[in-house]
Structures are given as structure tokens and as C-alpha cells.
Amino acid sequence: MRIRNKPWAMDYLKENGHIVDTEMNYKNKVKQFFDTDQPLQIEIGTGMGTFITELAEKNPDINYLGIELDKNIIIRVVEKIIEMDLKNIRLVLLDANYISDYLGEGEVSKIYLNFSDPWPKTRHARRRLTYHTFLKQYHHLLNDEGSLQFKTDNRGLFEFSLKSMNEYGMKFDEIILDLHDEEPEDNIRTEYEEKFSKNGSRIYFLKASF
Incomplete structure (x- = not known):
């Protein structure tokens, strides 16, 4: 799926810094990113956000972090979160190669990989x-029951x-x-x-x- 480049994308994301971390502000302190301290699950590669937003809506007692590299795609997810008024989702603009730098050991209870690029x-x-x-990174991030x-x-x-x-x-x-x-x-x-x-x-x- 080709997404047209949006020159205003970063400005929009920074305006919504309470939802999406564009500058690693919550590196190693992602709990502070959420309003409530709850179990954390992550989706690596959010797509347009249908999966993670519906999941969060159905499970308000779980926090969800969406990890996405493309700023033009993550905009759509931010829009869905705002429209649905979801409080238990946050996003980070991040290359998946560095997720274990951003999150701590045993901090995650579940990881979702949905229709990843097959390369x-x-x-x-x-x-x-x-x-x-x-x-190896997932092993580091997941807790014992993850x-x-x-x-x-x-x-x-x-x-x-x-x-x-x-x-x-x-x-x-x-x-x-x-x-x-x-x-x-x-x-x-x-x-x-x-x-x-x-x-x-x-x-x-x-x-x-x-």
C-alpha cells in the first residue's frame, strides 16, 4: 500500500504529542505515557490502526502501544484514536530494530505482528x-507469561x-x-x-x- 507523503505530517504528530511519541521522550519510561498503570501490549506495524483501536476499545483495562515507522501512516491511527476517544492507546514513531532500546525487560505481556512485510x-x-x-528482542520485552x-x-x-x-x-x-x-x-x-x-x-x- 503506497501512502502519499504529507509534508505537514510531523507538525501534526507533534501537536498530538500526548498520543504519539516522535522524539523518544518516553524511552525506558513508557508507563508515564499512559494515564493508568495497566498491563502493556504492543503491535509492531500498526497499518491504518483498525486492529489496535478496536482491540483497545474492547479491552479498556489493558494499555496498547503501537509501533510504526511511517509518519504518513501513523497519522491515520492518531485520527482514529481521537475520533474514538481512546485513553489506553499510545503510539511511537520508531524503527522496530530499536524496540528493546525503547521498552524495558519484561515490560510487555503480548506482541502482535499483523501482515508484516514479507521481504x-x-x-x-x-x-x-x-x-x-x-x-531476541521480543524475548527481552515479554514477561514470563507473555x-x-x-x-x-x-x-x-x-x-x-x-x-x-x-x-x-x-x-x-x-x-x-x-x-x-x-x-x-x-x-x-x-x-x-x-x-x-x-x-x-x-x-x-x-x-x-x-
Whole structure:
């Protein structure tokens, strides 16, 4: 999905600094970013924000942090948060390579990876969000009961992720080869998920822990 560059994006985000951190102001003190001290879950790569905003609306007793690198995309999420008047979501403009610098050890109870870029070329494997260097960071961030939830329409990325997680020593709590075959009632569809499903694509799902 190509998003048109918005020259005013950073000004808008800084005007909404109570929702989105653009300058690492809450590095290693993300609890101070939220109004209430509650369990923290994160989504890495927010898309347009449908997933994380609906999740937050359904679970007001959990804090959610959306991590997104593209300032033009994160604007849409900010707009949704304001429109829905959600108090338990915050965002950070951040490269996922540095999430363990931003968040502390054992600070997160759940990580969501939804339709991440598959980076299909072999030479780009290290950019995939289930590459072992990312798994190491997730291991650092998740508490002892924490888990990782992953969804994709890309079979190659799914197979790579299974292998990568297995080699890292992760435990698979659930693997579903077609999530929409008997779709769970609590499944929240992302924008990409709706699009791919309508086109007949299979949606792969897994839940794993360390």
C-alpha cells in the first residue's frame, strides 16, 4: 500500500504529542505515557490502526502501544484514536530494530505482528520481523507469561517464521493454517486481512511463547 507523503505530517504528530511519541521522550519510561498503570501490549506495524483501536476499545483495562515507522501512516491511527476517544492507546514513531532500546525487560505481556512485510528476497531475510534478531528482542520485552501473536497471508513468510521460531526454541501454543475457515469470534480483522480474504487468500495464524 503506497501512502502519499504529507509534508505537514510531523507538525501534526507533534501537536498530538500526548498520543504519539516522535522524539523518544518516553524511552525506558513508557508507563508515564499512559494515564493508568495497566498491563502493556504492543503491535509492531500498526497499518491504518483498525486492529489496535478496536482491540483497545474492547479491552479498556489493558494499555496498547503501537509501533510504526511511517509518519504518513501513523497519522491515520492518531485520527482514529481521537475520533474514538481512546485513553489506553499510545503510539511511537520508531524503527522496530530499536524496540528493546525503547521498552524495558519484561515490560510487555503480548506482541502482535499483523501482515508484516514479507521481504521475499533471500538477501532481505534479516528485515523480516520474525528473524532471530527480532525474536531476541521480543524475548527481552515479554514477561514470563507473555506471548507473540502473528498473522499473515504470505505462505513463505509463515513457513520462514515457523522455522525461525522453532530454531530459537520458542513454544507453539497455536497454529492455524486458515484462520477464516472457522474464524474465532474474537478475531479482529486488519485492513490487509479484509482485502486479502476477499481476494480468496488463506490467512495463516500462530501464537507462540518463549
